[in-house]
Amino acid sequence: MFVNVPLALAFAWVVSLFWPKAFGVACVLGYWLTNVLGFILMHKGAQQVLTDTKPQYTRRELFKDLAISLLYTLLIVALVKWGVLKPVQSYFPAK
Numbered sequence: 001m002f003v004n005v006p007l008a009l010a011f012a013w014v015v016s017l018f019w020p021k022a023f024g025v026a027c028v029l030g031y032w033l034t035n036v037l038g039f040i041l042m043h044k045g046a047q048q049v050l051t052d053t054k055p056q057y058t059r060r061e062l063f064k065d066l067a068i069s070l071l072y073t074l075l076i077v078a079l080v081k082w083g084v085l086k087p088v089q090s091y092f093p094a095k
Helices: 004-018 020-050 059-081
Strands: none
Touching (some): 020 059
């Protein structure tokens, strides 16, 4: 939240300089891309810590990280659609 959202917002601001209507889509895309990049960096970091060799990051691992990120995104969307995750106002209605 403290890393991905500001990065996604910065990405969306840059995109909106050239295409203002794409701000929302660019923000979501930027957030998703930072998630994928985070998976890749965690994967590579864990490999370096757990092994003495430096294994190559393969396309298969990239696709695996992309798939995990996509499944995570779909889970978040489903939880919002099912009403499990709601805006703050629904938890604390105005009096």
